[in-house]
Amino acid sequence: MSIDTVHPTGRVHVVGAGPVGLLLTALLQSIDGYSVRLYEKRRDYTRTRMVQLAEYLVASSVESYCADYIDGENVEAVFDPAELAEGLAFRESIPPDLASLLHQWSLGFCPLNDIERSLSALVDARGPTNVERVTAVMTAENAMAMLEPGDIMVDCTGSKSLMRDYLVPSSGARESSANTANIRLEYAIVVTFLYGQAYDCNEYCKYHKNAENPTYKFIPAVGRTYYDGAISHVTGIVNISAAEFDAMPPSFDGTWLRANFPDVAQSMDRFIGKIKEETHGEIIGDLEVVRIPLNLYRARNATSRQWLASGAGDHPLSHSPVFLVGDSAIGSPYFQSISLGFECAMCLAGLIARRDLPLREMFDRFELFMYKQWLRVYMRSKMIKHNKDLFECVDDPLALLEKLHIY
Numbered sequence: 228m229s230i231d232t233v234h235p236t237g238r239v240h241v242v243g244a245g246p247v248g249l250l251l252t253a254l255l256q257s258i259d260g261y262s263v264r265l266y267e268k269r270r271d272y273t274r275t276r277m278v279q280l281a282e283y284l285v286a287s288s289v290e291s292y293c294a295d296y297i298d299g300e301n302v303e304a305v306f307d308p309a310e311l312a313e314g315l316a317f318r319e320s321i322p323p324d325l326a327s328l329l330h331q332w333s334l335g336f337c338p339l340n341d342i343e344r345s346l347s348a349l350v351d352a353r354g355p356t357n358v359e360r361v362t363a364v365m366t367a368e369n370a371m372a373m374l375e376p377g378d379i380m381v382d383c384t385g386s387k388s389l390m391r392d393y394l395v396p397s398s399g400a401r402e403s404s405a406n407t408a409n410i411r412l413e414y415a416i417v418v419t420f421l422y423g424q425a426y427d428c429n430e431y432c433k434y435h436k437n438a439e440n441p442t443y444k445f446i447p448a449v450g451r452t453y454y455d456g457a458i459s460h461v462t463g464i465v466n467i468s469a470a471e472f473d474a475m476p477p478s479f480d481g482t483w484l485r486a487n488f489p490d491v492a493q494s495m496d497r498f499i500g501k502i503k504e505e506t507h508g509e510i511i512g513d514l515e516v517v518r519i520p521l522n523l524y525r526a527r528n529a530t531s532r533q534w535l536a537s538g539a540g541d542h543p544l545s546h547s548p549v550f551l552v553g554d555s556a557i558g559s560p561y562f563q564s565i566s567l568g569f570e571c572a573m574c575l576a577g578l579i580a581r582r583d584l585p586l587r588e589m590f591d592r593f594e595l596f597m598y599k600q601w602l603r604v605y606m607r608s609k610m611i612k613h614n615k616d617l618f619e620c621v622d623d624p625l626a627l628l629e630k631l632h633i634y
Protein backbone atom coordinates (compact mmCIF):
# COMPACT_ATOMS: atom_id res chain seq x y z
CA MET A 228 0.00 0.00 0.00
CA SER A 229 1.36 3.44 -0.81
CA ILE A 230 0.47 6.86 0.43
CA ASP A 231 -0.03 7.93 -3.21
CA THR A 232 -2.79 5.43 -3.85
CA VAL A 233 -4.49 5.26 -0.47
CA HIS A 234 -7.90 6.92 -0.23
CA PRO A 235 -8.11 9.74 2.41
CA THR A 236 -10.55 8.79 5.18
CA GLY A 237 -11.25 12.37 6.26
CA ARG A 238 -10.21 11.42 9.80
CA VAL A 239 -7.60 13.56 11.54
CA HIS A 240 -5.97 12.47 14.81
CA VAL A 241 -4.68 15.51 16.69
CA VAL A 242 -2.43 14.37 19.52
CA GLY A 243 -1.99 16.99 22.26
CA ALA A 244 -4.60 19.57 23.22
CA GLY A 245 -2.30 22.39 24.27
CA PRO A 246 -2.91 25.79 22.66
CA VAL A 247 -1.77 24.67 19.20
CA GLY A 248 -3.63 21.32 19.09
CA LEU A 249 -6.77 23.10 20.26
CA LEU A 250 -6.50 25.86 17.66
CA LEU A 251 -5.91 23.32 14.90
CA THR A 252 -8.94 21.32 16.08
CA ALA A 253 -11.10 24.45 16.12
CA LEU A 254 -9.95 25.27 12.57
CA LEU A 255 -10.56 21.74 11.25
CA GLN A 256 -13.94 21.63 12.98
CA SER A 257 -15.31 24.12 10.51
CA ILE A 258 -14.06 22.28 7.42
CA ASP A 259 -16.67 20.03 5.82
CA GLY A 260 -15.90 16.39 5.39
CA TYR A 261 -13.46 15.97 8.25
CA SER A 262 -13.76 14.41 11.67
CA VAL A 263 -11.19 15.02 14.39
CA ARG A 264 -10.08 12.88 17.30
CA LEU A 265 -8.29 15.04 19.85
CA TYR A 266 -6.12 13.21 22.38
CA GLU A 267 -4.89 14.83 25.59
CA LYS A 268 -3.32 13.40 28.71
CA ARG A 269 -4.12 16.29 31.09
CA ARG A 270 -7.58 16.50 32.65
CA ASP A 271 -7.40 20.23 33.49
CA TYR A 272 -5.72 23.32 32.18
CA THR A 273 -3.72 24.58 35.15
CA ARG A 274 -0.50 26.09 33.77
CA THR A 275 -0.11 29.53 35.32
CA ARG A 276 2.28 31.24 32.91
CA MET A 277 1.31 34.51 31.25
CA VAL A 278 1.89 34.69 27.52
CA GLN A 279 1.64 37.23 24.77
CA LEU A 280 0.58 36.60 21.20
CA ALA A 281 2.08 38.53 18.29
CA GLU A 282 -0.02 41.15 16.54
CA TYR A 283 0.88 39.70 13.15
CA LEU A 284 -1.44 36.78 13.97
CA VAL A 285 -4.42 38.98 13.31
CA ALA A 286 -2.92 41.18 10.62
CA SER A 287 -5.34 42.18 7.88
CA SER A 288 -2.81 43.37 5.28
CA VAL A 289 0.70 42.47 4.13
CA GLU A 290 1.89 45.84 5.51
CA SER A 291 0.55 45.19 8.99
CA TYR A 292 1.82 41.60 8.85
CA CYS A 293 5.35 42.90 8.19
CA ALA A 294 5.16 45.75 10.70
CA ASP A 295 7.06 43.91 13.44
CA TYR A 296 10.14 45.99 14.12
CA ILE A 297 12.42 43.00 14.76
CA ASP A 298 11.54 40.68 11.93
CA GLY A 299 9.30 42.56 9.50
CA GLU A 300 12.10 42.87 6.96
CA ASN A 301 13.12 39.22 7.39
CA VAL A 302 9.56 38.15 6.66
CA GLU A 303 9.55 40.14 3.43
CA ALA A 304 12.91 38.61 2.50
CA VAL A 305 11.88 35.02 3.16
CA PHE A 306 8.26 34.83 2.05
CA ASP A 307 6.97 35.61 -1.42
CA PRO A 308 4.13 38.15 -1.65
CA ALA A 309 1.81 35.40 -2.92
CA GLU A 310 2.54 33.28 0.16
CA LEU A 311 1.81 36.17 2.49
CA ALA A 312 -1.40 36.91 0.61
CA GLU A 313 -2.49 33.27 0.89
CA GLY A 314 -1.89 33.32 4.65
CA LEU A 315 -3.94 36.49 5.02
CA ALA A 316 -6.76 35.05 2.92
CA PHE A 317 -6.89 32.05 5.26
CA ARG A 318 -7.10 34.36 8.30
CA GLU A 319 -10.06 36.12 6.67
CA SER A 320 -11.83 32.76 6.44
CA ILE A 321 -11.51 31.97 10.15
CA PRO A 322 -14.98 31.76 11.72
CA PRO A 323 -15.92 34.84 13.79
CA ASP A 324 -16.06 33.01 17.17
CA LEU A 325 -12.44 31.95 16.79
CA ALA A 326 -11.25 35.15 15.10
CA SER A 327 -12.55 37.27 17.97
CA LEU A 328 -10.59 35.19 20.51
CA LEU A 329 -7.40 35.63 18.48
CA HIS A 330 -7.98 39.39 18.34
CA GLN A 331 -8.55 39.54 22.07
CA TRP A 332 -5.35 37.61 22.88
CA SER A 333 -3.15 39.61 20.57
CA LEU A 334 -4.04 42.86 22.38
CA GLY A 335 -1.96 42.17 25.46
CA PHE A 336 -0.81 39.60 27.86
CA CYS A 337 -2.96 36.71 29.05
CA PRO A 338 -2.77 33.49 31.06
CA LEU A 339 -1.91 30.46 28.94
CA ASN A 340 -4.67 28.52 30.63
CA ASP A 341 -7.22 31.17 29.55
CA ILE A 342 -6.21 30.49 25.95
CA GLU A 343 -6.45 26.74 26.47
CA ARG A 344 -9.75 26.87 28.34
CA SER A 345 -11.39 29.28 25.89
CA LEU A 346 -10.36 27.20 22.86
CA SER A 347 -11.45 24.03 24.59
CA ALA A 348 -14.83 25.56 25.49
CA LEU A 349 -15.27 26.85 21.94
CA VAL A 350 -14.62 23.40 20.46
CA ASP A 351 -17.09 21.84 22.91
CA ALA A 352 -19.76 24.53 22.51
CA ARG A 353 -20.07 24.41 18.75
CA GLY A 354 -22.94 21.98 18.94
CA PRO A 355 -23.29 18.70 17.02
CA THR A 356 -19.74 18.20 16.26
CA ASN A 357 -17.24 16.25 14.30
CA VAL A 358 -14.75 16.34 17.19
CA GLU A 359 -14.29 13.44 19.58
CA ARG A 360 -12.10 14.04 22.63
CA VAL A 361 -10.06 11.25 24.15
CA THR A 362 -8.25 11.49 27.49
CA ALA A 363 -5.19 9.28 27.21
CA VAL A 364 -1.44 9.27 27.42
CA MET A 365 -0.51 8.30 23.89
CA THR A 366 2.62 6.38 23.09
CA ALA A 367 4.16 6.49 19.64
CA GLU A 368 3.38 2.81 19.22
CA ASN A 369 -0.31 3.32 20.14
CA ALA A 370 -0.51 6.33 17.89
CA MET A 371 0.83 4.43 14.90
CA ALA A 372 -1.28 1.36 15.64
CA MET A 373 -4.55 3.33 15.59
CA LEU A 374 -3.92 4.79 12.13
CA GLU A 375 -6.13 3.44 9.39
CA PRO A 376 -4.70 3.85 5.89
CA GLY A 377 -5.58 7.37 4.73
CA ASP A 378 -5.93 8.85 8.24
CA ILE A 379 -3.95 11.99 9.01
CA MET A 380 -2.08 12.38 12.31
CA VAL A 381 -0.95 15.76 13.63
CA ASP A 382 1.49 15.71 16.52
CA CYS A 383 0.90 18.73 18.76
CA THR A 384 2.53 17.23 21.85
CA GLY A 385 4.96 20.08 22.46
CA SER A 386 8.73 20.22 22.79
CA LYS A 387 9.07 16.57 23.81
CA SER A 388 7.24 15.57 20.66
CA LEU A 389 5.81 12.08 20.48
CA MET A 390 6.49 11.47 16.79
CA ARG A 391 9.35 13.79 15.80
CA ASP A 392 12.08 11.18 15.85
CA TYR A 393 9.92 8.53 14.21
CA LEU A 394 9.58 10.52 11.02
CA VAL A 395 12.94 9.36 9.76
CA PRO A 396 12.96 5.69 8.71
CA SER A 397 15.87 3.86 10.24
CA SER A 398 17.03 0.28 10.11
CA GLY A 399 18.01 0.02 13.77
CA ALA A 400 17.00 1.53 17.11
CA ARG A 401 15.41 4.97 17.00
CA GLU A 402 17.88 7.72 17.83
CA SER A 403 16.62 10.39 20.17
CA SER A 404 17.85 13.21 17.93
CA ALA A 405 17.32 11.49 14.59
CA ASN A 406 15.19 14.33 13.27
CA THR A 407 16.01 17.25 15.56
CA ALA A 408 18.44 20.12 14.98
CA ASN A 409 19.06 21.91 18.25
CA ILE A 410 20.95 25.12 19.06
CA ARG A 411 21.40 25.90 22.74
CA LEU A 412 21.44 29.68 22.97
CA GLU A 413 21.89 29.89 26.73
CA TYR A 414 20.63 28.76 30.11
CA ALA A 415 18.45 31.13 32.05
CA ILE A 416 16.13 31.55 34.96
CA VAL A 417 12.75 33.08 34.17
CA VAL A 418 11.43 35.18 37.06
CA THR A 419 7.80 36.25 37.18
CA PHE A 420 6.10 38.36 39.78
CA LEU A 421 3.13 40.61 40.38
CA TYR A 422 3.68 44.23 41.33
CA GLY A 423 1.09 46.52 42.87
CA GLN A 424 1.74 49.57 40.68
CA ALA A 425 1.94 50.35 37.00
CA TYR A 426 5.42 49.49 35.82
CA ASP A 427 6.65 49.59 32.27
CA CYS A 428 10.07 48.97 30.84
CA ASN A 429 12.22 49.94 27.89
CA GLU A 430 15.87 49.51 26.91
CA TYR A 431 17.03 52.56 28.91
CA CYS A 432 15.27 51.26 31.99
CA LYS A 433 16.93 47.86 31.55
CA TYR A 434 20.29 49.60 31.43
CA HIS A 435 19.86 51.94 34.39
CA LYS A 436 18.31 49.38 36.68
CA ASN A 437 21.23 47.02 36.00
CA ALA A 438 23.93 49.66 36.60
CA GLU A 439 25.23 47.86 39.72
CA ASN A 440 24.90 44.37 38.25
CA PRO A 441 28.26 43.66 36.62
CA THR A 442 27.88 39.91 36.15
CA TYR A 443 24.27 38.80 36.25
CA LYS A 444 21.80 41.14 34.63
CA PHE A 445 18.08 40.94 35.18
CA ILE A 446 16.47 41.53 31.79
CA PRO A 447 12.75 42.16 31.83
CA ALA A 448 10.92 41.31 28.65
CA VAL A 449 9.74 44.57 27.11
CA GLY A 450 6.20 44.25 25.82
CA ARG A 451 5.50 41.36 28.15
CA THR A 452 4.92 43.62 31.14
CA TYR A 453 1.22 43.99 31.50
CA TYR A 454 -0.75 46.30 33.79
CA ASP A 455 -4.38 45.28 34.28
CA GLY A 456 -5.46 48.43 36.11
CA ALA A 457 -4.23 47.34 39.55
CA ILE A 458 -1.37 44.91 39.09
CA SER A 459 1.64 44.68 36.79
CA HIS A 460 2.67 41.24 35.58
CA VAL A 461 6.44 41.30 35.17
CA THR A 462 8.70 38.66 33.61
CA GLY A 463 12.46 38.82 33.36
CA ILE A 464 15.32 36.50 32.60
CA VAL A 465 18.82 36.14 34.01
CA ASN A 466 21.52 34.30 32.10
CA ILE A 467 23.16 31.52 34.17
CA SER A 468 25.91 28.97 33.55
CA ALA A 469 25.37 25.31 32.68
CA ALA A 470 26.70 24.33 36.14
CA GLU A 471 24.24 26.67 37.86
CA PHE A 472 21.43 25.31 35.74
CA ASP A 473 22.31 21.75 36.77
CA ALA A 474 22.38 22.72 40.45
CA MET A 475 18.86 24.23 40.41
CA PRO A 476 15.53 22.43 40.71
CA PRO A 477 13.13 23.02 37.78
CA SER A 478 11.13 25.62 39.71
CA PHE A 479 11.49 27.47 43.01
CA ASP A 480 10.81 30.80 44.71
CA GLY A 481 12.77 33.95 45.51
CA THR A 482 13.73 32.74 49.00
CA TRP A 483 15.33 29.60 47.59
CA LEU A 484 17.22 31.64 45.02
CA ARG A 485 18.55 34.06 47.67
CA ALA A 486 19.70 31.20 49.91
CA ASN A 487 21.38 29.18 47.16
CA PHE A 488 22.47 31.64 44.46
CA PRO A 489 22.87 34.97 46.26
CA ASP A 490 24.68 36.69 43.37
CA VAL A 491 21.97 35.78 40.87
CA ALA A 492 19.30 36.82 43.38
CA GLN A 493 21.07 40.12 44.04
CA SER A 494 20.78 41.20 40.41
CA MET A 495 17.06 40.53 40.53
CA ASP A 496 16.61 42.21 43.93
CA ARG A 497 18.57 45.30 42.88
CA PHE A 498 16.40 45.60 39.81
CA ILE A 499 13.20 45.20 41.79
CA GLY A 500 14.49 47.66 44.41
CA LYS A 501 14.83 50.30 41.69
CA ILE A 502 11.34 49.64 40.41
CA LYS A 503 10.06 50.22 43.94
CA GLU A 504 12.08 53.45 44.36
CA GLU A 505 10.56 54.83 41.19
CA THR A 506 6.98 53.74 41.52
CA HIS A 507 6.49 53.14 45.26
CA GLY A 508 4.78 49.79 44.94
CA GLU A 509 5.26 46.35 46.48
CA ILE A 510 5.63 42.84 45.15
CA ILE A 511 2.40 40.89 45.59
CA GLY A 512 2.96 37.31 46.69
CA ASP A 513 6.20 35.55 45.97
CA LEU A 514 8.51 35.41 43.01
CA GLU A 515 8.07 32.39 40.76
CA VAL A 516 11.27 31.17 39.23
CA VAL A 517 11.86 28.44 36.64
CA ARG A 518 15.16 27.44 35.16
CA ILE A 519 15.08 26.68 31.45
CA PRO A 520 17.52 25.96 28.66
CA LEU A 521 16.83 28.49 25.92
CA ASN A 522 16.87 26.17 22.93
CA LEU A 523 16.22 27.00 19.34
CA TYR A 524 15.34 23.79 17.53
CA ARG A 525 13.48 22.36 14.62
CA ALA A 526 12.40 19.05 13.22
CA ARG A 527 14.41 18.57 10.03
CA ASN A 528 11.32 16.82 8.66
CA ALA A 529 8.01 18.24 9.87
CA THR A 530 6.12 15.56 7.95
CA SER A 531 6.41 11.82 7.29
CA ARG A 532 7.54 12.51 3.70
CA GLN A 533 10.72 10.42 4.23
CA TRP A 534 8.53 7.35 4.52
CA LEU A 535 7.33 7.99 0.96
CA ALA A 536 10.85 7.67 -0.35
CA SER A 537 11.69 4.64 1.81
CA GLY A 538 9.34 2.27 0.00
CA ALA A 539 8.50 0.55 3.31
CA GLY A 540 4.89 -0.02 2.25
CA ASP A 541 3.87 -2.03 5.29
CA HIS A 542 4.77 0.62 7.87
CA PRO A 543 1.85 2.74 9.23
CA LEU A 544 3.71 5.96 8.38
CA SER A 545 3.87 4.86 4.76
CA HIS A 546 0.12 4.95 4.34
CA SER A 547 -0.94 7.68 6.82
CA PRO A 548 0.58 11.14 6.65
CA VAL A 549 1.93 12.67 9.86
CA PHE A 550 2.57 16.37 10.48
CA LEU A 551 4.27 18.16 13.35
CA VAL A 552 2.78 21.46 14.47
CA GLY A 553 3.65 23.84 17.31
CA ASP A 554 6.51 23.16 19.73
CA SER A 555 6.77 19.62 18.40
CA ALA A 556 8.07 21.07 15.10
CA ILE A 557 9.88 24.28 16.04
CA GLY A 558 10.84 25.72 19.39
CA SER A 559 12.24 29.12 20.05
CA PRO A 560 13.09 31.00 23.20
CA TYR A 561 12.27 34.62 23.92
CA PHE A 562 8.53 34.13 24.07
CA GLN A 563 7.22 33.80 20.54
CA SER A 564 6.40 30.14 20.11
CA ILE A 565 2.63 30.13 20.46
CA SER A 566 2.22 32.65 17.64
CA LEU A 567 4.54 30.58 15.48
CA GLY A 568 2.63 27.40 16.34
CA PHE A 569 -0.70 29.11 15.58
CA GLU A 570 0.59 30.20 12.17
CA CYS A 571 1.70 26.65 11.39
CA ALA A 572 -1.70 25.31 12.45
CA MET A 573 -3.38 27.82 10.12
CA CYS A 574 -1.13 26.77 7.24
CA LEU A 575 -1.84 23.06 7.79
CA ALA A 576 -5.58 23.59 8.19
CA GLY A 577 -5.54 25.54 4.90
CA LEU A 578 -3.77 22.66 3.15
CA ILE A 579 -6.03 19.99 4.63
CA ALA A 580 -9.07 21.98 3.50
CA ARG A 581 -7.88 21.70 -0.09
CA ARG A 582 -9.12 18.21 -0.81
CA ASP A 583 -7.88 18.38 -4.39
CA LEU A 584 -4.27 18.75 -3.27
CA PRO A 585 -2.19 15.61 -3.89
CA LEU A 586 -0.50 14.43 -0.73
CA ARG A 587 3.01 14.85 -2.10
CA GLU A 588 2.24 18.50 -2.83
CA MET A 589 0.76 18.93 0.62
CA PHE A 590 3.95 17.54 2.17
CA ASP A 591 6.14 19.79 0.01
CA ARG A 592 4.12 22.89 0.72
CA PHE A 593 4.00 22.30 4.45
CA GLU A 594 7.73 21.50 4.62
CA LEU A 595 8.54 24.67 2.66
CA PHE A 596 6.35 26.77 4.93
CA MET A 597 7.94 25.26 8.02
CA TYR A 598 11.41 25.86 6.65
CA LYS A 599 10.59 29.50 6.03
CA GLN A 600 9.15 29.82 9.53
CA TRP A 601 12.37 28.31 10.81
CA LEU A 602 14.49 30.84 8.90
CA ARG A 603 12.37 33.61 10.28
CA VAL A 604 12.54 32.48 13.90
CA TYR A 605 16.21 31.58 13.62
CA MET A 606 17.11 35.08 12.45
CA ARG A 607 14.90 36.67 15.05
CA SER A 608 16.21 34.61 17.95
CA LYS A 609 19.86 35.01 16.95
CA MET A 610 19.39 38.74 16.73
CA ILE A 611 17.76 38.95 20.14
CA LYS A 612 20.53 36.80 21.62
CA HIS A 613 23.20 38.94 19.99
CA ASN A 614 21.60 42.13 21.31
CA LYS A 615 21.37 40.53 24.72
CA ASP A 616 25.06 39.57 24.62
CA LEU A 617 25.97 43.15 23.74
CA PHE A 618 23.76 44.52 26.47
CA GLU A 619 25.37 42.23 29.03
CA CYS A 620 28.80 43.75 28.42
CA VAL A 621 27.75 47.28 27.53
CA ASP A 622 29.97 48.76 30.30
CA ASP A 623 33.07 46.93 29.13
CA PRO A 624 34.10 48.39 25.74
CA LEU A 625 36.71 45.71 24.98
CA ALA A 626 34.34 42.86 25.70
CA LEU A 627 31.73 44.68 23.66
CA LEU A 628 34.09 45.13 20.69
CA GLU A 629 34.94 41.43 20.76
CA LYS A 630 31.29 40.67 20.15
CA LEU A 631 30.97 43.00 17.16
CA HIS A 632 31.64 41.52 13.75
CA ILE A 633 31.34 44.35 11.30
CA TYR A 634 33.03 43.04 8.16
Ligand SMILES: Cc1cc2nc3c(=O)[nH]c(=O)nc-3n(C[C@H](O)[C@H](O)[C@H](O)COP(=O)(O)OP(=O)(O)OC[C@H]3O[C@@H](n4cnc5c(N)ncnc54)[C@H](O)[C@@H]3O)c2cc1C
Pocket residue numbers: 242243244245246247248266267268269276277278279280339363364365366383384385386389417451517519552553554555562563564565566567568
Ligand atom coordinates in the same frame (compact mmCIF):
# COMPACT_ATOMS: atom_id res chain seq x y z
C1 LIG B 1 8.12 30.49 31.21
C2 LIG B 1 7.58 30.45 29.82
C3 LIG B 1 6.97 31.56 29.27
C4 LIG B 1 6.46 31.52 27.95
N1 LIG B 1 5.90 32.65 27.44
C5 LIG B 1 5.45 32.64 26.15
C6 LIG B 1 4.90 33.83 25.53
O1 LIG B 1 4.77 34.89 26.12
N2 LIG B 1 4.48 33.73 24.24
C7 LIG B 1 4.59 32.58 23.53
O2 LIG B 1 4.22 32.56 22.35
N3 LIG B 1 5.08 31.45 24.09
C8 LIG B 1 5.52 31.46 25.37
N4 LIG B 1 6.05 30.32 25.92
C9 LIG B 1 6.08 29.09 25.11
C10 LIG B 1 4.68 28.47 25.00
O3 LIG B 1 4.14 28.20 26.27
C11 LIG B 1 4.74 27.21 24.15
O4 LIG B 1 5.32 27.55 22.91
C12 LIG B 1 3.34 26.65 23.87
O5 LIG B 1 2.73 26.21 25.06
C13 LIG B 1 3.45 25.50 22.88
O6 LIG B 1 2.18 25.05 22.56
P1 LIG B 1 1.95 23.57 21.98
O7 LIG B 1 0.47 23.39 21.95
O8 LIG B 1 2.76 23.38 20.77
O9 LIG B 1 2.61 22.61 23.07
P2 LIG B 1 2.26 22.45 24.63
O10 LIG B 1 1.75 23.70 25.21
O11 LIG B 1 3.47 21.83 25.23
O12 LIG B 1 1.06 21.40 24.61
C14 LIG B 1 1.28 20.04 24.35
C15 LIG B 1 0.05 19.27 24.84
O13 LIG B 1 0.19 17.88 24.49
C16 LIG B 1 -0.13 17.09 25.62
N5 LIG B 1 0.64 15.86 25.48
C17 LIG B 1 2.00 15.74 25.46
N6 LIG B 1 2.35 14.46 25.30
C18 LIG B 1 1.21 13.75 25.23
C19 LIG B 1 0.93 12.37 25.10
N7 LIG B 1 1.93 11.46 25.00
N8 LIG B 1 -0.36 11.96 25.06
C20 LIG B 1 -1.37 12.87 25.18
N9 LIG B 1 -1.16 14.21 25.32
C21 LIG B 1 0.11 14.63 25.35
C22 LIG B 1 0.31 17.95 26.82
O14 LIG B 1 -0.35 17.56 28.00
C23 LIG B 1 -0.10 19.35 26.35
O15 LIG B 1 -1.41 19.66 26.67
C24 LIG B 1 6.56 30.34 27.20
C25 LIG B 1 7.16 29.20 27.75
C26 LIG B 1 7.68 29.24 29.04
C27 LIG B 1 8.33 28.00 29.61
